[in-house]
Amino acid sequence: MNKMTSPVDLDVDYGPLYAARKKIYPQSVSGTFRNIKWALMAFCLGVYYFLPFVRWDRGPNAPNQAVLIDFPHRRFYFFFIEIWPQEVYYFTGLLVIAAMTLFLMNALGGRVWCGYLCPQTVWTDLFYATERWIEGDRRTRMMKEKGKLTPRRVGEIVAKHSIWLFIAWWTGGAWVLYFADAPTLVKELATGEAPSIAYISIAVLTFTTYTLAGHMREQVCVYMCPWPRIQAALTDEWALNVTYRYDRGEPRTSIKKAVELRAKGEAAGDCVDCYQCVAVCPTGIDIRDGAQLGCIMCGLCIDACDTVMTKVGRPTRLIAYDTDVNIKRRLAGQNPVYRLFRARTLVYVAIIAATGLLMLYTLMTRSALALNVLHDRNPLFVTLSDGSIRNGYTLHFLNKLNSLRTVALDVEGLPDPTVHVVGSDVITVGPPLVALAPDQTREVRVLVTLPASAKLGKSMPVVFGVRDLETGETTTTADHFIAQ
Ligand code: SF4
Numbered sequence: 193m194n195k196m197t198s199p200v201d202l203d204v205d206y207g208p209l210y211a212a213r214k215k216i217y218p219q220s221v222s223g224t225f226r227n228i229k230w231a232l233m234a235f236c237l238g239v240y241y242f243l244p245f246v247r248w249d250r251g252p253n254a255p256n257q258a259v260l261i262d263f264p265h266r267r268f269y270f271f272f273i274e275i276w277p278q279e280v281y282y283f284t285g286l287l288v289i290a291a292m293t294l295f296l297m298n299a300l301g302g303r304v305w306c307g308y309l310c311p312q313t314v315w316t317d318l319f320y321a322t323e324r325w326i327e328g329d330r331r332t333r334m335m336k337e338k339g340k341l342t343p344r345r346v347g348e349i350v351a352k353h354s355i356w357l358f359i360a361w362w363t364g365g366a367w368v369l370y371f372a373d374a375p376t377l378v379k380e381l382a383t384g385e386a387p388s389i390a391y392i393s394i395a396v397l398t399f400t401t402y403t404l405a406g407h408m409r410e411q412v413c414v415y416m417c418p419w420p421r422i423q424a425a426l427t428d429e430w431a432l433n434v435t436y437r438y439d440r441g442e443p444r445t446s447i448k449k450a451v452e453l454r455a456k457g458e459a460a461g462d463c464v465d466c467y468q469c470v471a472v473c474p475t476g477i478d479i480r481d482g483a484q485l486g487c488i489m490c491g492l493c494i495d496a497c498d499t500v501m502t503k504v505g506r507p508t509r510l511i512a513y514d515t516d517v518n519i520k521r522r523l524a525g526q527n528p529v530y531r532l533f534r535a536r537t538l539v540y541v542a543i544i545a546a547t548g549l550l551m552l553y554t555l556m557t558r559s560a561l562a563l564n565v566l567h568d569r570n571p572l573f574v575t576l577s578d579g580s581i582r583n584g585y586t587l588h589f590l591n592k593l594n595s596l597r598t599v600a601l602d603v604e605g606l607p608d609p610t611v612h613v614v615g616s617d618v619i620t621v622g623p624p625l626v627a628l629a630p631d632q633t634r635e636v637r638v639l640v641t642l643p644a645s646a647k648l649g650k651s652m653p654v655v656f657g658v659r660d661l662e663t664g665e666t667t668t669t670a671d672h673f674i675a676q
């Protein structure tokens with residue numbers, strides 16, 4: 193009989209699984225990747241805070257805000273695009289494109305989304321910049337936290353948290369502006385006349401921004417966000433991840449010691465073991481230990497190391513966006529290879545392009561008139577006293593134009609039908625007319641009657657069609673006429 197063995201020695205006390213947070217004091221750094229991060233931060237925050245104030249003329253009776261989520265009227269406006277609830281499938285397309293873009297970024301440059309564009313990174317970076325501006329750089333901040341609470345220090349703490357709260361409040365305030373006319377809502381908020389949901393939303397977002405960007409910071413990336421786990425499963429050996437190039441030699445040691453080692457004919461690496469790459473890291477990791485879940489691939493350690501390498505007169509990019517494959521190739525004396533075009537990147541690009549083109553085509557060719565039909569469930573049909581058979585339907589009309597239009601209703605596929613629009617006074621043999629108000633959905637009940645003399649099947653297909661009398665635009669929808 194097999195004896196079950198545990199991989200854990202039950203007699204050993206391994207201590208608690210919880211690891212207390214080690215507070216991180218990232219040092220400021222300058223260089224290529226820091227500049228890219230500043231530029232992207234300015235762009236993202238600029239778009240987020242000011243986009244609600246951009247105007248877009250859609251004609252009379254329509255909102256002129258370029259980006260607006262209009263819940264009361266159940267519309268989403270994005271510049272020239274107007275999405276109705278019936279067209280929510282466009283959001284599915286957008287989600288597919290967003291997911292594939294994230295996968296593509298990962299296949300090309302690892303967690304570049306996390307390092308440069310994720311809101312958590314952008315706002316945390318902004319909060320760090322504020323902290324540095326008020327309290328000083330890494331060493332100063334560390335000393336101040338250990339030091340006494342002087343009036344000046346209290347002033348700094350109050351100033352820092354006040355500015356953080358202001359940024360958080362502004363973030364929440366900008367969010368609600370996407371759900372109403374921004375200039376009007378700003379006035380209402382200032383005069384206390386805005387709806388209570390606006391104040392509640394601002395309060396919630398102020399709290400979450402202040403907490404996540406001011407206090408939780410890297411913990412969100414390391415413990416809360418699922419993307420690092422998914423990203424680790426999706427990556428491959430050709431993705432350009434931030435990598436310490438250990439092919440530049442080992443051991444890592446001081447300049448003086450490296451000189452001594454080399455004089456003795458022993459090996460020494462280019463790394464001078466200065467820990468600058470760790471000091472600037474916003475998640476506090478040492479990238480020289482290899483790829484890690486905590487690395488958001490922001491590239492700041494590259495900038496820090498490049499500065500050090502320049503000072504000591506050694507080639508830069510000891511840390512770089514690279515692959516383990518290339519490190520092994522260099523160690524073997526081969527040239528590095530980069531494979532940006534490979535099966536997965538091409539598949540991602542193809543899916544993004546196909547979904548984008550399909551959405552564009554449907555947007556360009558979509559009708560401003562829509563019609564849906566629902567057959568009565570009970571009774572399915574009614575036999576009238578003269579032997580004729582009547583079916584009832586509910587028609588949903590959708591007029592996406594900002595003008596009144598009159599449409600003619602046709603019923604095709606049935607022998608000699610009589611069509612009666614409930615609420616209309618006359619029963620006509622010709623097509624009845626239905627008026628549709630601007631930008632409106634209208635529900636109309638329609639009765640279709642076939643004479644007793646008609647040869648009727650048990651269930652016959654029927655097509656409802658509408659035609660705009662002015663523009664000639666048409667649309668159809670199909671159902672069945674039940675006779676038995
Ligand atoms: S290891 Fe480098 S790239 Fe990764 S998070 Fe830290 S500083 Fe950014």
Ligand code: SF4
Nearest residue numbers: 463464466467469497
């Ligand atoms: S910054 Fe460069 S030289 Fe300094 S410890 Fe990091 S990898 Fe080594």
